[in-house]
Amino acid sequence: MAVDLHTHSIESDGxxxxxxxxxxxxxxxxxxxxxxxxxxxxxxxxxxxxAAGAGLELVSGAELSVDWDGGTMHMLCYFLxxxxxxxxxxxxxxxxxxxxxxxxxxxxxLRELGMEVTWDEVAAEAHSGVVGRPHIAAxxxxxxxxxxxxxxxxxxxxxxxxxxxxxxxxxxxxAAELARAEGAVPVVAHPHTLGVNAGEYGRAFAALSAGGxxxxxxxxxxxAPPVREHLAAIAAELGMVATGGSDYHGRxxxxxxxxxxxxxxxxPDAALDGLRAARxxx
Ligand code: AMP
Ligand code: ZN
Ligand code: FE
Ligand code: FE
Numbered sequence: 001m002a003v004d005l006h007t008h009s010i011e012s013d014g015x016x017x018x019x020x021x022x023x024x025x026x027x028x029x030x031x032x033x034x035x036x037x038x039x040x041x042x043x044x045x046x047x048x049x050x051a052a053g054a055g056l057e058l059v060s061g062a063e064l065s066v067d068w069d070g071g072t073m074h075m076l077c078y079f080l081x082x083x084x085x086x087x088x089x090x091x092x093x094x095x096x097x098x099x100x101x102x103x104x105x106x107x108x109x110l111r112e113l114g115m116e117v118t119w120d121e122v123a124a125e126a127h128s129g130v131v132g133r134p135h136i137a138a139x140x141x142x143x144x145x146x147x148x149x150x151x152x153x154x155x156x157x158x159x160x161x162x163x164x165x166x167x168x169x170x171x172x173x174x175a176a177e178l179a180r181a182e183g184a185v186p187v188v189a190h191p192h193t194l195g196v197n198a199g200e201y202g203r204a205f206a207a208l209s210a211g212g213x214x215x216x217x218x219x220x221x222x223x224a225p226p227v228r229e230h231l232a233a234i235a236a237e238l239g240m241v242a243t244g245g246s247d248y249h250g251r252x253x254x255x256x257x258x259x260x261x262x263x264x265x266x267x268p269d270a271a272l273d274g275l276r277a278a279r280x281x282x
Contacts, residue, residue, distance in 0.1 A: 001031040002266045004259045005059065005275075006076060006189065006217065006245025009035055011043035013132035015250030018043035019050035021258065026054040028259035032272050034059035034078060034245065039095050040130045041082040059272065063189060064095070066172040073172060074189035076217065076243070077179040078275050086182030091170060096130060102167035103131050109163040110136075110156065115145050133157045134252045149252055176212035185278045187215035187243050190222070191231060198227075201234055209238055214278040219244020219271065221261025241274035243267070 007021050008014035016024070018035055025033035033056065035047045044060045051058035061078045080089060103122065110117045117139055125135040137152035146152035156163040170178070176186040188194070188208055196204045205216055218231035219242065232242040244267035248258045255262060 001029070001269050002259060003030055003032040003034075003059075003269055003272050004028075004245045004248070004267060005032075005034040005061070005078070005243050005271060006036050006063070006221075007033060007248040007258060008037055008063075008250075009043045009047070010127050010129050010250075011035075011040055012037035012130040013126075013134040013249060013252060015252060016248075018047035021248070022047050022050035022054055022056070022058060024258040026056050028257075030056060030259050031269055032057035032059055033258065034061045034076075036061040036063045036076050036078075036245070038063050038065070038130055038132055039092050039099065041080055041089065041092075042129070044082050057272075059275075062092070064092075064175055065169050066175045067169050068172045068194060071195050072169065073194050075172060075175055075179075075213070076187040076189045076215075077175075077184045078187065079279060080179070080182060080184045086178075086184075088175065088178035088182045088184065091178060095168065095170065098168035099130065099132075102165050103133075103136065105165040106133070106136055106157065106163050109165060110140070110145075113156075113162055115140070115143065117143065117145075134249065138252065172208070172213075173211040176208075180212050180280050183279060185215065185241075185275050186213045187217055187241070187275070188213055189217045190220050190247065191216060192223075198230065201231070202238070205234060205238055205240060209240055213240075215241035215243045215275060217244055218242040219265060219267040221246035221248075221256050221265050225264065241271065241278050243271045243275060 009018045048058045064075045121139045137149040140146045140152040179186045216235040235242040246261040
């Protein structure tokens, strides 16, 4: 059996409802699926209810963007329980507020640049979920200001592009400590975004491990098999958990499927067993 430990629903910047994610995971024959929306656990209750009916395990999680060494990294936090909010969940409300301010800043910048994008259009694209740049990108595509979502990032929204606006983030160590204090397990997502050469991964992961990060997303949907194997080998050397997932976003990343990513992904059940074993004792 296999698992998928990285998916996004309509509660953040995916396009499927949480229950649809669970149904797709069941159809793919997975034993477990994690819902890891950006900065929110609001999809977890519906996903959990759907999983109970579909006979697979729902792992609750969230993905955070955190400061790292002059840049940013994404941190997946597993086993956060929305019914028992702890110190990390308390901080997430602030993070969501800051995100909302940043998003309005982006829309204002786009309008200054001559595009007739309105906040209402962006909000409609996001339904009631946490708004992210992919929603703004989708509106830009619909209005003819970009050819595709990646093109909208490339032209306007990515760091350094004309409508980029930065936002407040937790520091990585702070986030890892808060997650662990809440009984959660922090994992470094898609390590290529650390901005570290493959030859320096060992040193970077050792630093992350010393700061409380327990896993490395080795079996990532977008990676070629040798990259996955390399990352899993480093995780084993450092005593960290090799985790993995598709980073499914529905229509916003149409090349990625739940469970199989680009088609060749299979995340072993051992990844979830390892995460469970890495929980701090209660
Ligand atoms: P935000 O959380 O609002 O800063 O938006 C970040 C999200 O946008 C990421 O989690 C990805 O899903 C998506 N994203 C970031 N960069 C790109 C890109 N170059 N092309 C397409 N999607 C991207
Ligand atoms: Zn996303
Ligand atoms: Fe990410
Ligand atoms: Fe993600």
